[in-house]
Amino acid sequence: MELHQLRYFCAVAETGSFSRAAEQSHVAQPSLSQQIIKLEEELGARLFDRLGRSVRLTELGKIFLPRARAVLRELEAAKGDVVERKDFVGGPVTVGVIPTVGPYFLPRVLTSFSRKFPQVRFTVVEEITPVLLDRLRAGAIDVAILALPIRGHEFETKPLLTERLFAALPKNHRLAKRTALSLRDLRSEPFLLLRDGHCFRDTAVAACDRARLHPQVIFESGQFSSLLSMVGAGMGVSIVPEMAVERKSQCRYVHIADEQATRTIGTVVLRGRSLTRAHQAFLSHLHRD
Amino acid sequence: MELHQLRYFCAVAETGSFSRAAEQSHVAQPSLSQQIIKLEEELGARLFDRLGRSVRLTELGKIFLPRARAVLRELEAAKGDVVERKDFVGGPVTVGVIPTVGPYFLPRVLTSFSRKFPQVRFTVVEEITPVLLDRLRAGAIDVAILALPIRGHEFETKPLLTERLFAALPKNHRLAKRTALSLRDLRSEPFLLLRDGHCFRDTAVAACDRARLHPQVIFESGQFSSLLSMVGAGMGVSIVPEMAVERKSQCRYVHIADEQATRTIGTVVLRGRSLTRAHQAFLSHLHRD
């Protein structure tokens, strides 16, 4: 049983004539006749009585007609649904973000995007980079925002912004009034850093390495705000990205002028994964500058 | 969009693999791939993400899946409905019958048939022959029971029974004690006959013609029982078919022995019209002897 057979059948039922049905269906009358006959053979029953002049549905034909129409109606609904939704910017979007970006960057972007596309429902997952990448692979996350570069060519990355790093110092620190410094200037300071696993810890440590600095870490935490409180209390110094700089904290922030003392944030999606219009719109909203 | 494409799509969605879906669908994997691609092209959107190892539904695929299933479900329902009902003896049957047969013959047949096939719902139309034939042509009547022969080769007729004709005489009539008579014996009698239009009137008149008898008709009616009451009252004589003979009436009935003084009842259906199992069963019930 094929769809065009059902269409022909309905056309004959509607027009009451094979010829008119053929015309309406844009096929030759014999073609339509053949298909109706085939359909009848498959069902094992006549659907029409051919009575010289007129063609009439048999009892079984009358039963079959609404069912055939239902099939075609469902088909149109299926087609229409997809065609309609494929250009619709809406539905669920799950964004993954690393903790050192989440609180500083996402809220602003999400609110401005939601104003433009209120139909899009966001879910935000805040996890460290390797977890986010796993979730991307599994399809649990649509877009991730994290520090580049990352390894794995199954991902498509695109840089969003590169920010400078800052030294967070107690207010009364000897370097607090400087407008810039080098990591080497922090040679003898006790360090407060993020816990292992956070990629910004790696960024900071790598910068230190390049400066031949082996920081003495006296405190570790999972979020900047804890570190900065401790710094404000005079326990030591820390390194933070620009977006984590708190204007009205107890700390002073001095730009670290070392070469490559930066962090690049970018978007990551799974390569080969098809994106909805909502995903695409969100991505281009992020990269809109 | 074709049905096999929907089937393939569902198979891939279920198995999560083109290869397994192809196997399950009994086609080669490339064939299935091609059809999925065609489907995606027609919809203008990817339905699956091909991610090296695994295949996953896209957002649109997830939307499309239940709709595709709905189409296939409707299709199966349509097929099943017809296949189920085509062997089912039930549903409506409309029987047409002429007035001179209706009250004597049908009740007995309908009750015995309904005992066998209680699912069949009967509608009985009692009309004169030309009306019944029109209704047959229009499909408003499925089977007609009337006097043969009829004209028109668009009908299929089959004789049911041939009955003798009887003279209906008042009790004290001079011929009332005879066991048989000839129409010529009624030469001088006043006749009571059915109204024009009733085919049995034609049957009676034709029999009289053959007997060179030109009856003086003093009363006409649409039903035998009226005629027979009048005959019982001594107003004249009449001619009735065997099935109209009333055992406990005021009349005497004497067999008319003339050649061809008979009436043949038969079934009529529209040639080329397909009959349901209920129609077929009813016809063979009628002709069961």
Added chain:
DNA sequence: ACGATGGATAGGCATAGCCTATGGAGCTCC
């Protein structure tokens, strides 16, 4: 690095649906 797995691509083939021409039955009109 290698083979195994899984999907896409290429090219050939056969079927199936479409076409035109024609047949045959029924209806209309002169």
Added chain:
DNA sequence: GGAGCTCCATAGGCTATGCCTATCCATCGT
């Protein structure tokens, strides 16, 4: 009542399309 028309069925040929095998290419696991 016969000629012509209408309408569905049949016949025969053509083409498109879906299927096949062989092969390619990327990924994944050993």
